[in-house]
Amino acid sequence: MSISRRTFLGGLAGGAGMSLVGTLATPEASAGRSLEAATASPRAGFDPWIEVDAEALRHNVRVVSTLSGGRPILGVVKNNAYGLGLTVAAPVLEAMDEVVGLAVVKVDAALALRNAGLTKPVLLMALFDTDAGAELIARDVDLALTSDDAPERLSEAEDRAGRRARVHAYLDTGMSRMGMPYHRAPAWYARLAEAGVRIRSSFMGFTEEPDFDREQLRRFVDVARRVRDAGGDPGLLHAASSNAVFHLPEAHLDQVRPGIALFGAYPTDWPAEVSIAKDRAAELRPAVRLRARVVRVERLRAGDTVSYGRNYRAERPVWVATIPAGHTDGVVRESVRGARVLIGERTYPVIGAVSASHHIVEVGDEPTVRVGDVATVLGPDHPDVHPNRIAEVTGRSVYDILMHLHAGLPRVLA
Ligand SMILES: *Cc1c(COP(=O)(O)O)cnc(C)c1O
Numbered sequence: 251m252s253i254s255r256r257t258f259l260g261g262l263a264g265g266a267g268m269s270l271v272g273t274l275a276t277p278e279a280s281a282g283r284s285l286e287a288a289t290a291s292p293r294a295g296f297d298p299w300i301e302v303d304a305e306a307l308r309h310n311v312r313v314v315s316t317l318s319g320g321r322p323i324l325g326v327v328k329n330n331a332y333g334l335g336l337t338v339a340a341p342v343l344e345a346m347d348e349v350v351g352l353a354v355v356k357v358d359a360a361l362a363l364r365n366a367g368l369t370k371p372v373l374l375m376a377l378f379d380t381d382a383g384a385e386l387i388a389r390d391v392d393l394a395l396t397s398d399d400a401p402e403r404l405s406e407a408e409d410r411a412g413r414r415a416r417v418h419a420y421l422d423t424g425m426s427r428m429g430m431p432y433h434r435a436p437a438w439y440a441r442l443a444e445a446g447v448r449i450r451s452s453f454m455g456f457t458e459e460p461d462f463d464r465e466q467l468r469r470f471v472d473v474a475r476r477v478r479d480a481g482g483d484p485g486l487l488h489a490a491s492s493n494a495v496f497h498l499p500e501a502h503l504d505q506v507r508p509g510i511a512l513f514g515a516y517p518t519d520w521p522a523e524v525s526i527a528k529d530r531a532a533e534l535r536p537a538v539r540l541r542a543r544v545v546r547v548e549r550l551r552a553g554d555t556v557s558y559g560r561n562y563r564a565e566r567p568v569w570v571a572t573i574p575a576g577h578t579d580g581v582v583r584e585s586v587r588g589a590r591v592l593i594g595e596r597t598y599p600v601i602g603a604v605s606a607s608h609h610i611v612e613v614g615d616e617p618t619v620r621v622g623d624v625a626t627v628l629g630p631d632h633p634d635v636h637p638n639r640i641a642e643v644t645g646r647s648v649y650d651i652l653m654h655l656h657a658g659l660p661r662v663l664a
Pocket of ligand 1: 326328375454455490491492493507508509510511517
């Protein structure tokens, strides 16, 4: 990919196939367009922005579908769709036939999906109180049952809403975070059945510790068998997040429930996952870019230092460039440990310190970048800026790399 001066100027005139969507974008404004890959940017000005690549999202849905043997996908779009922007990314995912519904962890996110006009099932994977429960039921959001008081909690919300909810049983098979402990679950299902509650699906989350994942799966399937043996119905079974999509095919069950893979990052074991993906001709493509334009290019003298703490000292005269995106925007502070930024066709190392709104790269002996050039901090365009590479060199989780992209930055859907 090359971003020339010409595409910069062309971009200023308004690039083809790009749309600027804010957090209040309607799905009509953002979904279903057939747009080119974002190889140029329409953004003028020096504020950073985030590009969401709809075709990459669609590609990743197809990849996950392939890897999970065509199972229906319940797409997890929590935490602002992993940083991409909930109302930007979710409509693109929802429009895919492979995606049967979406799942979130916060009430506001569930309501935001309905406010954005999405119509497929939305599951709130969290405890609800009566007020929120009633509103969610009224807005046709599916609820998770997680606790001993689920029958009473549900009936209060249903009474308040004046209608029945669609509900799903959340089981704890060893995560010890949310859900009904598996060893008490059979009796709990019996009480729910007595209360006339129909369970649409039962689900659990893995610890992602390989041997224990298998034990968790055994516990889960065993509960479902015992419920059925007792004449009950646990509904569909789902357990696989992205990690199990790659590493635990026996956990694909009735549907899969991935998040991060849909957005184009490998979940936990990057080199292994890339080789699994290559084997199946199913490589993920990062669907997000963090970009900004270079605001300053200067030549340091030998001995000059860079940024807070003076962690970088020029040994000899050297050119440096400032990029106006910092840790509040989602550039992790640990980028100084070896992350690189793509400008034009080359990548340059982050030096000194990442401050709130800026970071600085070493350009070298020649001023090969210019003020106004587009810098790609994160994206699919070069291996050095792939989210998994950034996670690797910074020692941060790839989940942090995506989810810490600032929700307030403008989103451009390409
Ligand atoms: C976050 C989450 C997922 C998706 O996890 P990924 O690792 O992003 O695929 C699935 N299920 C639950 C309960 C979650 O909290």
